[in-house]
Amino acid sequence: MTVHDEILTSFHRRAAFDPGMADRRQAGDAPTFFAAGAEIYAQGEKCGSLYTVEFGAVRVYRLLADGRRQISAFHLVGEMFGFETDATHHFFAEAISATGIRIQRTTLLHGDFASALLPMALQSLVRAQEHLLVLGRQNATERVAAFLLDMSERQGGLRRIDLQMARADIGDYLGLSIETVSRVFSRLRQKGIIRLPNLRGVEIVRPQALEDLAA
Template identity: 40%
Template sequence: MLSPLPQSVTPAPTSAPFGFTGPCLRHARDEEIFGEGETADHVYQVISGSVRTCRTLRDGRRQIDEFHFAGDYFGLEAGDLHRVAAEAMTETTVRMVRRGALSQLAAQRPEVARVLFRLTVEGLQRSQDHVLMLGRKSARERVVGLLVDLADRTGGDELDIPMSRQDMADYLGLTIETVSRTLTQLQGDGVIAIPTTRHIVLRDGVALRRLAS
């Protein structure tokens, strides 16, 4: 059974992962879900909204590790502490599943163990791709790669971007000025349109995927 949560937690209308029935916690924009270095007692699933996971570098700069959207899991750690912090990018609802209970279930049900293994491998692959992108790709390739990734994950070429330009910069390892300038250049080239700051349309997905590769 999941432990009772504070009064700010409300029951979720959807079934919890792996058959658990549990409550969900609503978070306001920019509210912290858990902090870097805190004990990793729970695994989380985004029910609605969006989450960024990030860490603070030694020089005080922020590095965003990943963006998470509805259906995604996060907070799954190999050790006992969270390596990153998690923050809501929008009004967000997340489900908390006790890590100990999930481990017990994985020991009893091989299909749960396989899902956890797949999630771990997928997270590792995305981390490796992120490191490769930061080390090898130009600013233009990084921005295009993020847009293509968002399109692939959300299933459409019209993107309602939950992250700010600063979020994008901190994920891509660029300055906010470089991100804004690159988006303007892509719009000038006719491969994207930016009707509003948080809405981007991929007008030429084939060209963009070629640029990102």
């Protein structure tokens, strides 16, 4: 975390940061800013809000007692998260990079909101179930290939992907160690399937080759 991020964190962690727009914030539709690494909510906290990513990216995860972490989902621009079944959160949510989030209290929502919510919850469900296939039955190469294609698709199908997250995040999402993630990236680069222009950027050179690997 950079010093700039640290300042952002201490100042604006969980606090709306929207200078000159207090009125909009009152109305509940101004985004709240989170610095890289800032906690959005924690396991065990009371819940009752829904979150929409305005910019940046979010990781949602669980921890085991010994510190092992499983990231169940990344949420990118435009995506909604924070669905829960009961009064407390079962997961942690953190900003990956500097992130803006629109927070809506579910208690304040009008009556037929549940109907509008269902499709989003179902989208999350299908995504989670498809990820189960990756974690349960695919090897390291297949996992990374599927991850890159998914990220590409969710960023508009472009060849240049901005990953935003560190190798540790990718590993904890794919159920792999950071070393294995790194090795697969290197192998894909050596085969000319991807390029790694900078630390968190990936360019897909041969999408078809990736698709074949993801199978």
